[in-house]
Amino acid sequence: MILMPTENTHATVSVTVIGLGAMGRALAGAFLAAGHPTTVWNRSPGKGDDLVARGAVRAATAEEGVRAGELTVVCVVDHEAVRAVLAPLADALRGRVLVNLTSDTPERARETAAWAAERSVTYLDGSVMVPTPMIGTPEALFFHYGSQEGFERYEPTLKALGDRHVFVGTDPGLAAVYDLSVLDFFYGSISGLVHGYALATAEGVKAADIAPYVRDLVEILPPIADSTAAGIDAGSYPGGEANLAMMAAGVDHILRAARSRGLDVSQLEAVKATADRAVARGHGADDWASTVEAVRGA
Numbered sequence: 001m002i003l004m005p006t007e008n009t010h011a012t013v014s015v016t017v018i019g020l021g022a023m024g025r026a027l028a029g030a031f032l033a034a035g036h037p038t039t040v041w042n043r044s045p046g047k048g049d050d051l052v053a054r055g056a057v058r059a060a061t062a063e064e065g066v067r068a069g070e071l072t073v074v075c076v077v078d079h080e081a082v083r084a085v086l087a088p089l090a091d092a093l094r095g096r097v098l099v100n101l102t103s104d105t106p107e108r109a110r111e112t113a114a115w116a117a118e119r120s121v122t123y124l125d126g127s128v129m130v131p132t133p134m135i136g137t138p139e140a141l142f143f144h145y146g147s148q149e150g151f152e153r154y155e156p157t158l159k160a161l162g163d164r165h166v167f168v169g170t171d172p173g174l175a176a177v178y179d180l181s182v183l184d185f186f187y188g189s190i191s192g193l194v195h196g197y198a199l200a201t202a203e204g205v206k207a208a209d210i211a212p213y214v215r216d217l218v219e220i221l222p223p224i225a226d227s228t229a230a231g232i233d234a235g236s237y238p239g240g241e242a243n244l245a246m247m248a249a250g251v252d253h254i255l256r257a258a259r260s261r262g263l264d265v266s267q268l269e270a271v272k273a274t275a276d277r278a279v280a281r282g283h284g285a286d287d288w289a290s291t292v293e294a295v296r297g298a
Contacts, residue, residue, distance in 0.1 A: 012036065013157045016069030018062060018085060019076040019102075020047040022132050027075055027101065027161060030136035032056055034160030041065035043076075043085065066092040071154055075101045075128075079108035083115060090119040097122045097150050099158070101142070105180070106173025113146065113172035122150045125172060127179030130162070138163040145175040191267055199254070202261040228289045237286035244291065245284035248275040 013036055017028040020042035028051050031038045040048045041059040052058050059065030066072050066089050074082055082102050086093065098121050100112060109125050116123035124146040134140045140162020144151055151167050158165050168174045193214065197207035231237045251272045258265045274294045281297075283290035 013071055013154070014039070014069045015157070016041070016059070016065045016072045018042075018065060018072065018074040020051070021075070021077075023101075023128060023135070024075040025051060026132040026135035027073060028056060029054070030161045031073075033136060036157065036160060037069075039065050039068040062086075063089055063092045066096065071097050071099065071157060073099045073101060078102060079104040079112045082112055086115075090121075093121045094119060095122075097124070097147075097154060099124045099126055099144075099154070101126045101128050103127060103179060104176060106176040109145075109176040110172040122147045124150050124154075125175045127175045129179065129182060135161055140164060142166070143168050143175040143178040145169055145172060188267075195258070195263070195267060198263055199258055199261065202263060228287075231287065231289040232292050237283065237290035239285050239287040239290070242287060243285050244275060244288055245279055247288055248272065248279060251275060 015028075015031045015036045016039040017024055017031065018041050020028070020040055024040075024042070025048065028038055028040050028048070032051065032054050038051070038056045039059050040051050040056050041062050041064075042048060048056065048058055057068065059068060062085060072093065074085065076082055076085060079100075079102055082100055086098075093116075098116060100123070104112075113123055113125060124144050126145075127143040128135075129141040129143065130137075130139070141164040142158070142162060144158075144165060144167050148167065148170065151165075155165055166178075168178055196214070197210060200210045201207055251268065255265055255268050255272060258268060274291050275288075277294035277297075278284075278286075278291040281293055283293065
């Protein structure tokens with residue numbers, strides 16, 4: 001697809017941000033801070049006054065907003081909302097570049113990509129992997145899929161949002177796959193963190209007293225992440241350092257302690273049940289990565 005010609009440099013690319021929830025406002029603010037002429041629009045009124053005060057232009061309609069920007073960035077609740085907002089704007093978007101930073105499933109991401117392709121819209125799907133306070137910082141991470149030409153052309157503009165923009169390929173669902181995989185780990189981990197603190201506080205120990213040792217544990221995770229990924233990709237789970245049967249017994253100790261203190265144990269029960277299924281399949285002497293066989297066969 002041929003992108004619309006422009007006389008702008010990347011330093012002055014005009015950007016429109018559609019969707020002014022907390023993340024959308026953060027995105028628009030980062031574009032403004034980087035010097036990009038920024039237009040904003042939101043379905044419901046009353047949002048974006050702070051952005052306008054900083055120099056953003058509030059579009060009266062979504063179409064006006066799209067036509068005002070060389071690059072349109074949309075960030076709303078899900079892809080159904082994306083298509084509801086953009087459906088009347090096919091003519092305005094034709095030949096332009098649309099960056100969709102709305103989280104959803106791979107299936108819905110592929111549907112939105114097909115919608116864009118049918119309307120000759122240069123499309124980049126993306127996932128924001130950091131909370132709003134990190135938007136605009138060097139550490140902010142984004143995954144993108146879609147038009148490689150569009151990505152390469154507008155990556156310098158997108159770097160107003162953060163330095164780490166990873167192009168994962170042309171499969172329309174890949175950015176969502178990366179997003180959901182990483183968040184799957186995050187939500188499970190943060191839930192375990194809260195449960196661990198609940199177990200401590202049930203005995204009168206302050207969560208703040210446990211926190212330093214949680215940080216110590218987190219520091220050992222990077223090599224575990226790498227070795228677990230390697231084991232899963234290879235289908236080999238050597239458990240010489242710590243086998244699954246032993247670790248499943250450790251989970252059982254936590255379960256007993258949590259139950260006796262009246263805590264909710266549904267997450268721990270699910271962890272133990274998955275480990276037990278893997279042990280029953282003959283993985284007791286393997287490491288924890290072998291539970292992937294139970295997850296896949298659940």
